[in-house]
Amino acid sequence: MTGTLTRKGAATRQRIIEGAAAEIRERGIAVTTLDDVRARTGTSKSQLFHYFPEGKEELLLAVAQFEADRVLTDQQPFLGDLTSWPAWYAWRDAVVARYLEQGQHCPLNVLVSQLGRSTPGAQAVVRALMQQWESEINRGLRHMRDAGEVDPDLDTDRTASALLAGIQGGVLMMLSTGRITHLEAALDLTIENLRKGGRTSR
């Protein structure tokens, strides 16, 4: 039945995923029912099960994948091009702006804390997301090290881990406190400390 979706069918399927994602982002996974998704996307119960035969679990996995993709693309092109200090600051600003704008409706947190807890499949999606995120940061760090902009002995793996942790925690704190200061502090202090370790001549 799959693989042979008509254009219309594919569009309906995508509409369901995006509607479900939005519903979950806005109201939380716990209170989002298939009926809510159905109503929001203008579909019927049978369509939900037509496109997602395994039911809710399969839909949630598709939503997880959809949200995971968004998290990284939202940071592009900055995340993929951390090759100069201005580029690092541009990325930093993009991240802060993004999470400030999203407020409580945070795809990342929904993914990590709600979807990622439910099924092994969604957990794998989260792991893959984190791995790629960290790897992109790591690539930027290595570039800066090779360019002589930071301490030549910098342990980029460990620094990337710490920075990613700071971002995750910063976002979490924003959801708990409503303020963006933790995210900013984590990003800014890490970057400042990196610059302190680089060649002092400018």
Next chain:
Amino acid sequence: MTGTLTRKGAATRQRIIEGAAAEIRERGIAVTTLDDVRARTGTSKSQLFHYFPEGKEELLLAVAQFEADRVLTDQQPFLGDLTSWPAWYAWRDAVVARYLEQGQHCPLNVLVSQLGRSTPGAQAVVRALMQQWESEINRGLRHMRDAGEVDPDLDTDRTASALLAGIQGGVLMMLSTGRITHLEAALDLTIENLRKGGRTSR
């Protein structure tokens, strides 16, 4: 009805809270039912509603408060006495050991990501926890600054924010990846950078 609990009644109430907390920690809030709590704690439905007349919501709030208390007491006496580098390392080790040992059954994450999302009351509990946690870290930082062990111009507020974010993110990453490296990296790099700014490194 409240305020006049006999010793036996108070013990039963406490047993319900702790049983519910353990059940939620182990299996998640989404799948924990009142019947699970009832079975685990050897109580009956009417007792649950006797001790928590508002029902599940009231019980969850009590659980949230219980878990929040644990998070901080688990870090004592180290967190309250960050007055020397050995003390900082002892705290660091205690935090890492704690979260490594807990594995997937993490009261902090249950509180922040699951309970904290459900009701305004639980949100307030989370906010209070974070505020106190950060304030204790801040106190330690100020002490080290006044003792001349770190950069005298250190912005302790911002550093405390970043460190707390790193811890939160490190714990979150541990739950996502199963590895403790992010938490360790966040703690260790922060402490290393603090020491670099102190008088001994000059």
Next chain:
DNA sequence: GGTAAAGTGGACCCGCTAGTCCTAAAAAGG
């Protein structure tokens, strides 16, 4: 333009869970 497959609508079912209610046992308290 006919037919087979894909897409759509919505009524229905069944299990589960929060919450109610009534009764009984055990403490307190005089």
Next chain:
DNA sequence: CCTTTTTAGGACTAGCGGGTCCACTTTACC
């Protein structure tokens, strides 16, 4: 002791939500 309050037990209910089913319509393709 005997009464009142607190503690305990468990059957019952109402509603909701995931999932099934079947009838009908549209689309693709020869």
